[in-house]
């Protein structure tokens with residue numbers, strides 16, 4: 816998919832997500848709406864979901880796709896690295912990422928975007944996997960950072 820087509824799909828999906836989560840204060844409900852819309856709208860997505868920070872682990876939240884791992888430790892895998900660093904992780908080849916956690920062997924590339932509260936603390940991560948290598952780029956990173964900020968971060 817071209818970057819222009821990706822941008823267009825993210826713009827359309829963003830409008831649908833905004834409509835779906837409007838007036839909904841519950842963060843998990845907002846996460847569920849975002850995941851459902853994006854997973855259906857983006858052909859390069861294979862697994863799409865949130866992990867929430869609960870104590871010293873990431874615990875699985877709303878997702879679409881095959882069954883995911885329930886818990887991921889701080890600093891573990893791509894998700895734990897996004898939590899530890901507070902930075903979006905774009906991984907073109909998951910097999911080359913040290914400590915990558917394979918929940919489904921078909922995943923080939925991955926992007927993980929941290930969700931931060933008003934104080935900049937990571938409260939969750941959005942994890943998207945693709946069966947294609949190198950499926951994610953800066954267009955995905957910018958769009959997903961914007962969407963999680965607008966549609967999830969501020970909610971209760």
Ligand code: SME
Nearest residue numbers: 883892893894915916918
């Ligand atoms: N691959 C992730 C684990 C989550 S699953 O892909 C759903 C990681 O390395 O953090």
